[in-house]
Amino acid sequence: MSTIDDKKQDQANSQHEYDDFTNEKLLAGHEFDGIRELDNQLPPWLKYLFYGSIIFAASYLTLVFVFEDENIIQAKEYQNEMAAFIEDEEAAEEDETAAPVIRTQEEIMASGQATFSKICSVCHGKFGEGLVGPNFTDEYWIHGGSRDNMHEVITTGVIEKGMISYKNILTENQIQDVITYIQSLQGTNPPNQKAPEGEKYVPESEEETAS
Amino acid sequence: MELQKFTYDNKITRDFAVATMVWGVIGMLVGLLVALQIFIPEMNFSLEYTTFGRTRPVHTNAVIFAFVGNAIFTAVYYSMPRLLKTNMYSKLLGKIHFWGWQLIIIAGAITLLAGYTSGKEYAELEWPIDVAITIIWVIFGINMFGTIIQRRVSHIYVAIWFYIATWVTVAVLHVVNSIEIPYSLLKSYPVYAGIQDALVQWWYGHNAVAFFLTTPFLGLMYYFVPKAANRPVYSYKLSIVHFWSLIFIYIWAGPHHLLYSSLPDWLQALGTTFSIMLIAPSWGGMMNGLLTLRGAWDKVRRDPVLKMFVVGITAYGMATFEGPMLSLKTVNAISHFTDWTVGHVHIGALGWNGMLTFGMLYWLIPRLYNTKLYSTKLANVHFWISTLAIIFYAVPLYIGGITQALMWKEFTPEGFLAYPNFLETVTQLIPMYAIRAFGGGMYVLGMLLLIFNVVKTAKQGQLVKEEEVEAPALQTQSVGKKSTESWHSFLERKPIRFLVFSTIAILIGGMFEIIPTYLINSNVPIISSVKPYTPLELQGRDIYVREGCYNCHSQMIRPFRSETERYGEYSKAGEFIYDHPFQFGSKRTGPDLAREGVKTGRIYKPNAWHYNHFIDPQKMNEESIMPKYPWLAEKDINLKSTAPKIRAMKKLGVPYPDNYEHQANDDLLKQAEEIAQNLREAGIETESTKEIIALIAYMQRLGTDIMKPQEEPETEEE
Numbered sequence: 001m002s003t004i005d006d007k008k009q010d011q012a013n014s015q016h017e018y019d020d021f022t023n024e025k026l027l028a029g030h031e032f033d034g035i036r037e038l039d040n041q042l043p044p045w046l047k048y049l050f051y052g053s054i055i056f057a058a059s060y061l062t063l064v065f066v067f068e069d070e071n072i073i074q075a076k077e078y079q080n081e082m083a084a085f086i087e088d089e090e091a092a093e094e095d096e097t098a099a100p101v102i103r104t105q106e107e108i109m110a111s112g113q114a115t116f117s118k119i120c121s122v123c124h125g126k127f128g129e130g131l132v133g134p135n136f137t138d139e140y141w142i143h144g145g146s147r148d149n150m151h152e153v154i155t156t157g158v159i160e161k162g163m164i165s166y167k168n169i170l171t172e173n174q175i176q177d178v179i180t181y182i183q184s185l186q187g188t189n190p191p192n193q194k195a196p197e198g199e200k201y202v203p204e205s206e207e208e209t210a211s
Numbered sequence: 212m213e214l215q216k217f218t219y220d221n222k223i224t225r226d227f228a229v230a231t232m233v234w235g236v237i238g239m240l241v242g243l244l245v246a247l248q249i250f251i252p253e254m255n256f257s258l259e260y261t262t263f264g265r266t267r268p269v270h271t272n273a274v275i276f277a278f279v280g281n282a283i284f285t286a287v288y289y290s291m292p293r294l295l296k297t298n299m300y301s302k303l304l305g306k307i308h309f310w311g312w313q314l315i316i317i318a319g320a321i322t323l324l325a326g327y328t329s330g331k332e333y334a335e336l337e338w339p340i341d342v343a344i345t346i347i348w349v350i351f352g353i354n355m356f357g358t359i360i361q362r363r364v365s366h367i368y369v370a371i372w373f374y375i376a377t378w379v380t381v382a383v384l385h386v387v388n389s390i391e392i393p394y395s396l397l398k399s400y401p402v403y404a405g406i407q408d409a410l411v412q413w414w415y416g417h418n419a420v421a422f423f424l425t426t427p428f429l430g431l432m433y434y435f436v437p438k439a440a441n442r443p444v445y446s447y448k449l450s451i452v453h454f455w456s457l458i459f460i461y462i463w464a465g466p467h468h469l470l471y472s473s474l475p476d477w478l479q480a481l482g483t484t485f486s487i488m489l490i491a492p493s494w495g496g497m498m499n500g501l502l503t504l505r506g507a508w509d510k511v512r513r514d515p516v517l518k519m520f521v522v523g524i525t526a527y528g529m530a531t532f533e534g535p536m537l538s539l540k541t542v543n544a545i546s547h548f549t550d551w552t553v554g555h556v557h558i559g560a561l562g563w564n565g566m567l568t569f570g571m572l573y574w575l576i577p578r579l580y581n582t583k584l585y586s587t588k589l590a591n592v593h594f595w596i597s598t599l600a601i602i603f604y605a606v607p608l609y610i611g612g613i614t615q616a617l618m619w620k621e622f623t624p625e626g627f628l629a630y631p632n633f634l635e636t637v638t639q640l641i642p643m644y645a646i647r648a649f650g651g652g653m654y655v656l657g658m659l660l661l662i663f664n665v666v667k668t669a670k671q672g673q674l675v676k677e678e679e680v681e682a683p684a685l686q687t688q689s690v691g692k693k694s695t696e697s698w699h700s701f702l703e704r705k706p707i708r709f710l711v712f713s714t715i716a717i718l719i720g721g722m723f724e725i726i727p728t729y730l731i732n733s734n735v736p737i738i739s740s741v742k743p744y745t746p747l748e749l750q751g752r753d754i755y756v757r758e759g760c761y762n763c764h765s766q767m768i769r770p771f772r773s774e775t776e777r778y779g780e781y782s783k784a785g786e787f788i789y790d791h792p793f794q795f796g797s798k799r800t801g802p803d804l805a806r807e808g809v810k811t812g813r814i815y816k817p818n819a820w821h822y823n824h825f826i827d828p829q830k831m832n833e834e835s836i837m838p839k840y841p842w843l844a845e846k847d848i849n850l851k852s853t854a855p856k857i858r859a860m861k862k863l864g865v866p867y868p869d870n871y872e873h874q875a876n877d878d879l880l881k882q883a884e885e886i887a888q889n890l891r892e893a894g895i896e897t898e899s900t901k902e903i904i905a906l907i908a909y910m911q912r913l914g915t916d917i918m919k920p921q922e923e924p925e926t927e928e929e
Contacts, residue, residue: 021506
């Protein structure tokens with residue numbers, strides 16, 4: 001049985017038992033419900049992995065506590081990320097000499113529709129029929145129906161009604177495209193339309209051809 | 212030497228084994244339901260009780276505390292008497308432990324579905340159940356140490372070291388994390404707030420993984436693997452080194468759940484470094500398990516029990532390498548808040564805990580019933596189904612998690628977010644969610660095969676209720692350390708001293724991290740414009756907690772350009788000082804809400820949008836996977852609870868004016884009427900006393916305080 005007392009242990013020590021399969025030394029007296037234990041050392045690689053991880057930890061903590069490293073202290077990390085972005089942006093602005101790209105009407109409409117379904121449809125309905133936001137398919141406009149009026153609403157927002165500013169979310173091209181797309185919705189007469197709001201807007205002829 | 216006769220009680224082991232299987236099936240079925248709900252929102256069957264925010268905690272609690280919990284007790288009640296050559300200390304305590312635990316599980320499932328939750332992950336159960344858990348855990352402890360003390364074996368085996376560490380650590384974690392002030396029969400607020408609550412919660416949460424899912428299962432492994440393989444344990448020395456290093460280091464690693472949050476940098480650094488130092492101690496356990504099988508590999512080919520052990524231990528090795536990698540900030544910046552984390556924990560849960568439990572049951576049940584396993588072939592089928600299921604489960608979540616993180620972070624050449632609408636990054640994942648649910652379904656199927664096999668085995672055998680054995684009495688030992696014995700060998704025959712040393716080892720890390728976070732003010736810089744919630748917002752916040760919104764929405768904007776562009780200014784520690792409990796969340800199935808109320812922000816929505824969206828998210832966007840909450844517009848705010856809530860908050864140090872509880876409902880109704888009026892202007896007819904109004908008030912408050920000028924009286928707008 002498995003109890004250890006001094007005599008037994010001494011006896012066992014003098015005549016080591018060995019595992020049949022591996023020929024490794026079994027620990028004397030270590031038997032628990034038939035389970036024996038071998039007297040093996042730790043695998044060396046595991047030991048060195050442990051030492052390595054302790055060295056890593058010590059260096060990392062030194063970087064944080066002593067050097068306040070800017071790649072670990074997150075406020076500094078964020079400042080650097082934002083500074084790098086602003087630098088990039090300024091550099092990009094300087095060489096903005098590229099010729100304007102000429103795009104087909106289809107491309108403009110596709111881009112406008114993409115923006116509309118990503119962003120606008122959440123409040124104005126999938127087909128522009130109006131939801132929380134007003135209906136785009138009728139002839140009535142709360143803040144005016146010209147391209148300039150729409151541009152104004154998109155870039156500054158109507159915050160008291162829940163329309164946020166998209167100045168820093170959409171590019172100028174995307175804004176122009178989505179306005180074109182919204183204008184195209186007029187008269188499409190989708191189901192579940194929201195009642196007209198605002199003033200009826202009659203376009204002046206020159207407006208239609210803008211940009 | 213005179214032999215003493217005694218018996219092993221197999222009935223209690225059998226009962227725990229049955230409970231393991233019953234709760235296993237239930238917990239996994241709820242898991243499957245949750246996996247379907249995440250991409251088919253209608254799967255809540257239009258019931259408030261079965262929305263994702265409530266079913267997901269039922270799943271996590273059921274598989275951790277019911278399935279794995281009962282598996283632990285099965286292993287302890289079977290192995291401990293045998294390793295110590297004695298009967299369990301008290302049959303009565305065993306019975307109270309068994310039934311008490313099962314009642315706690317049932318009470319937990321019912322209250323969670325009914326919406327009673329403390330809102331802290333893996334510690335959701337409310338205060339009366341927390342008290343019951345403490346009592347039952349103490350009873351378990353008495354039974355365990357009673358057994359150890361009456362042992363007939365001088366030294367305690369490594370499995371029992373792990374049981375001891377498990378018992379004491381779970382007790383400490385549970386009690387410290389559950390300190391709360393009740394304001395009603397079933398509801399309470401935690402005493403901690405904001406980042407302090409987050410730190411304590413993740414110290415608990417991480418070590419629930421360590422000391423509920425890991426250490427007891429290492430104990431299980433150290434008993435059942437050498438038994439089933441009939442091979443000696445590879446290295447006793449390794450057992451000693453990896454046991455002490457594991458329990459000492461594990462407790463420090465909690466803050467790795469809060470990397471890039473507003474937790475102070477020094478704590479995050481401790482979380483990262485101690486996680487890295489955990490690799491070798493964890494792998495020590497894996498190596499000792501796998502190398503024990505040397506000389507038994509031909510048996511592994513034939514025996515499904517050993518096969519399951521091998522996959523389980525390998526999964527443990529994988530998960531304990533992946534975990535430290537996820538604790539590196541560069542990796543965590545990608546993995547956190549995504550399905551990657553969910554995949555990671557399921558490698559551990561399905562692989563390590565599941566496979567080891569299955570192996571144990573296939574080995575154990577025939578022995579309890581004095582027969583052979585009904586079908587080894589079927590057990591082999593179960594092995595293959597489960598192994599494939601783990602792959603089908605985890606791989607899509609790794610792909611999905613990384614995909615989504617990269618989409619969140621992608622910018623266009625013009626410097627705008629490539630995917631400004633969060634939903635776009637979600638719809639990408641739907642096919643992955645479908646494959647994951649398939650993998651989960653396979654795993655449940657395997658579990659059913661196990662139950663069939665076990666029932667058939669039990670039927671063909673006869674339960675050996677009492678196993679009669681005999682062993683010599685323990686001879687009196689020398690009190691002091693003998694010159695021939697090592698320091699550790701001495702400790703192994705002094706179990707109380709062993710308990711004390713383990714307790715010291717597991718307390719150091721927690722104390723080092725938690726105490727300074729309370730005592731040193733610089734850890735939570737004060738922002739003077741941050742004020743307590745109004746009574747209406749507080750009611751709304753409690754609805755947010757009740758519905759488990761934190762299961763899908765975070766409230767923690769990390770300091771990355773991709774997050775401040777999407778959500779607004781990154782979150783600061785001082786913003787959360789009145790948040791009892793904190794609601795940072797750990798997964799973004801939906802967008803972050805930390806700045807939801809900021810009018811000049813990127814994600815601001817008007818009251819009418821919130822109203823319509825709560826009632827029918829698919830109306831606002833048909834691809835949305837959020838469940839509908841129409842009952843929020845029907846149920847009235849519980850005005851009676853306002854005064855007790857304010858009183859409880861005041862006790863916790865939230866600076867409401869004197870006697871404010873008497874005035875609170877007047878203020879509440881006034882603010883609610885303003886919101887209702889605003890909704891009427893937008894064409895929505897509603898009464899101001901509905902729950903949805905309170906929730907909207909909370910949404911519109913979120914993240915707004917730091918946008919206000921410092922130290923000026925707060926003026927609440929609509």
